Amino acid sequence: MQHIALVGTTADAKLGFRAELIKDLVAQGHKVFAFAGDYTDKTRAAISALGAQPVSYSVSRFGINPIQDCYTLLQLVRLFKQHRIDMSFCYFAKPVIFGSLAAKLAGVPYRVAKIEGLGRIFTVPASGDTLRARILRWVQTQLYRLALPACHTVFVLNPDDEQDLITANNIKVKRCINLGGIGINxxxxxxxxxxxxxxxxxxxxxxxxxxxxxxxxxxxxxxxxxxxxxxxxxxxxxxxxxxxxxxxxxxxxxxxxxxxxxxxxxxxxxxxxxxxxxxxxxxxxxxxxxxxxxxxxxxxxxxxxxxxxxxxxxxxxxxxxxxxxxxxxxxxxxxxxxxxxxxxxxxxxxxxxxxxxxYDVRKINHTILQALSLHTKQKHE
Structure with a gap:
């Protein structure tokens, strides 16, 4: 049994987009800790019903306050140690960056990141780029440059993200897998x-x-x-x-x-x-x-x-x-x-x-679980 931290931002997204993965991980005998920043009594109960343990932490989804982000990082380090996490699985930009770095600092043996699009900072409107946008994009790219090499596997959903973020910026990753989609039931x-x-x-x-x-x-x-x-x-x-x-x-x-x-x-x-x-x-x-x-x-x-x-x-x-x-x-x-x-x-x-x-979630989750099982196998070799 592995202690797996599934680190995202919102509880609703976890319930809407990760429910099948949580159920599959639980069915394999793993203990899943579902990290989110906005739990309510209702969403806590729903996560528990899936067989996972809800864990609250502080994360500013769109903020650019470095003090707040450092607090998120340190909080995740503490929580990973507290729950004796064996594997971190982080998705969305801030959890990927600060969750992956926190997992490395906490000594989590296996670290996985899932990039589900490059998001608003990499989006160019019809009016064109701005200096502020270019600066924020550069900063986020540098943060990815720190975080992604700390991961054993990086999942992406389309080839453009791998090309524009990882290849174009010469970010060294151990393994990158294109899932082709998030998957649905x-x-x-x-x-x-x-x-x-x-x-x-x-x-x-x-x-x-x-x-x-x-x-x-x-x-x-x-x-x-x-x-x-x-x-x-x-x-x-x-x-x-x-x-x-x-x-x-x-x-x-x-x-x-x-x-x-x-x-x-x-x-x-x-x-x-x-x-x-x-x-x-x-x-x-x-x-x-x-x-x-x-x-x-x-x-x-x-x-x-x-x-x-x-x-x-x-x-x-x-x-x-x-x-x-x-x-x-x-x-x-x-x-x-x-x-x-x-x-x-x-x-x-x-x-x-x-x-x-x-886009069959069973096929996509099978690919994910194969990658996670490989990590588990390597741990015991």
Whole structure:
């Protein structure tokens, strides 16, 4: 039995994206310590129900205060020692950096990092780069330069992240494995051919980088043209600068441009009732989970030809790729599928086939567990 620290930022993300991995690790007889920075009584109970032990620690997800980050580092060193951790498994930027360094300082024998996209700091908006962004990107790259060589295995989700972060910056890592996706439980997303007018759906954080503004612009133009289509938005308003707020969403609903049901717990049911998933993101994604879910539900995909997003689409096969920041191209792609509903259905069928091949959580977790088992084997040799 190994004591494994699964270190992330939020409890909801752990429950939504790591539940299957936790269950698999527990089933193998390991003791899993689930580290998060925002536990509530409800999420603690949910993590415990999976068989893991919730562990709280202090982490500032988006802050750039070095004192706070040093506190996070020292706290993790103490907690790793307290729980006699044999293996650290860190994901998301700050846990990867400070969790991996803390694991090395604490003497954790085996250390694993999982990079799920390069995130906001590596995202370049349509207005171009800024000096502040370039400085922050340089600082984070230097931190990765310290942390990643301390890991025995680094997982990435797409080849661009390995190239742009590790290879381009000559960061020495012992082993890098491209998982190709985060993985989803395919049984929860059964394909279903929706009827009625073609329905486009956006699912995700309502951030500019995720392309919600471009989706709304396209929906507005198509409404003005009288296109026989519906436009659905799922996602919570975000407090980040430039993010769309609830009042703006309500106004769009009143204008008849979008349907916005607010916070929902049954995303899969909304996907089943839709035809085309649209994600005009320019964010440095890993491989968007929302797109993987839409593919599993049998939807055609329209997304951008940028790192992470382009991994989900074989152009003109299961969907269409458009350039980032190009509303005209996005509208044209949506018009094509409005005019050819049979093509949208065909693309949706191909999406499901691709999801079964590439994004089955059982296959992806098997790859992860094989890597972790190799570490365990080496420990006893």
């Amino acid at each position: 395919l049984e929860q997303y059964q394909p279903f051919t929706a009827s009625g007018k073609i329905k486009f759906i956006f699912v995700g954080r309502l951030l500019p980088e995720k392309g919600i503004g471009y989706f709304i612009q396209a929906a507005t133009l198509l409404r003005q043209q009288g296109a026989p289509a519906e436009f659905v938005v799922l996602g919570e308003p975000d407090n980040s600068p430039g993010a769309i707020n609830r009042a703006q969403l309500q106004k769009l609903v009143e204008q008849g441009i979008i349907y916005y049901p607010g916070r929902v717990g049954n995303v899969s049911e909304y996907l089943r009732q839709s035809h085309v998933f649209v994600l005009p993101s320019y964010y440095r994604e890993g491989v968007p989970r929302s797109t993987q879910e839409a593919m599993a539900a049998g939807l055609a995909i329209i997304t951008t030809n940028v790192p992470g997003c382009r991994e989900t689409v074989s152009h003109k096969d299961n969907g269409l790729l458009v350039p980032p920041h190009d509303v005209a191209a996005l509208v044209a792609a949506m018009q094509q599928l409005i005019q050819q509903p049979g093509l949208a259905e065909q693309m949706g069928q191909r999406s499901r086939t691709m999801a079964e091949k590439k």
